[in-house]
Amino acid sequence: MSSSAPGDSRLALTAGIACYLIWGFVPLAFQAIGALGVGSWEMLSHRIVWSIPAAALFVLLASQAREAVSVLRQPRVLAWLAVSSVLIATNWVVFIWAVNSGRLLETSLGYYINPLVNMAAGALIFRERIDRIGQAAIGLALVGVVIQAAALGHLPWVSLVLAFSFGGYGIVRKRVQASAQTGLFWECLILGLPSLAYILWLEGRGAGHFTTAPIDSAWLIASGPITAAPLALFAWAARRLPLSAMGFLQFIAPTISFCIGLLQGEPFTPLRALSFVFIWIGAAVFLYGAWRRSRAVSRAVAETAAAE
Secondary structure (H helix, E strand, C coil): CCCCCHHHHHHHHHHHHHHHHHHHHHHHHHHHHHHCCCCHHHHHHHHHHCHHHHHHHHHHHCCCHHHHHHHHHCHHHHHHHHHHHHHHHHHHHHHHHHHCCCCHHHHHHHHHHHHHHHHHHHHHHCCCCCCHHHHHHHHHHHHHHHHHHHHHCCCCHHHHHHHHHHHHHHHHHHHCCCCHHHHHHHHHHHHHHHHHHHHHHHHHCCCCCCCCCHHHHHHHHHHHHHHHHHHHHHHHHHCCCCHHHHHHHCCHHHHHHHHHHHHCCCCCCHHHHHHHHHHHHHHHHHHHHHHHHHHHHHHHHHHHHHHC
């Protein structure tokens, strides 16, 4: 944690919890927009376009306007941000489609396995070492995915696309020399032109929903801040909280989505329940490993300080 002040720690924890609470309940917002008859691609386009002013505001609040402008002079950074834009857009449109197609449980599964996908990717791409606890967590998650496939009668492609697209997004953003706010702003700008063109095309054909009624317009505009606000909270909290704390918090959102899916009556057979049991045990093992690593780091820091 970068700040030792207890007040800053509490505020960072509050911000972290808030971002995951928003992500947990955000399916309800996109279901409300879907109930107005808005399709997934139109919803995605508005989500991107209305995220631009929100992302620009966060750049200004973080005093990163100069950094945002400097990206124009860095073709390599822009290229990587174009790749991350495609990955996050893929994640968003699949998520929007899934929550409006009665597949909230599959989105929940995807975000449960996402940290384990990140761990595996870290080993394959960045040569990070995975201890036996991490290997056990990944193994349990794989068993859970296989059982889920048996329960559904096909691969849980929604879960896998969400987990791998968001995991890939994190890997790319790790390589980009740009802050979270600046990166999000440019990603929205890169995606913004085709999104705006699609919106105008729909409106020109009379198939768009932005001008249908004030309630439609309000919901579509709100999709921007709903997208940008939790990302800004996450970026702020992640810089001030230990990774182990963020590791615990990241399971709030899929747990909320899981409960919403159950309450909305999505099919939950015994075999499907068994798959989630394996995923939950894998997540618990993952969190135990993160807690152990955090304790080891704290102990090493304390010993170093004592030696000095």
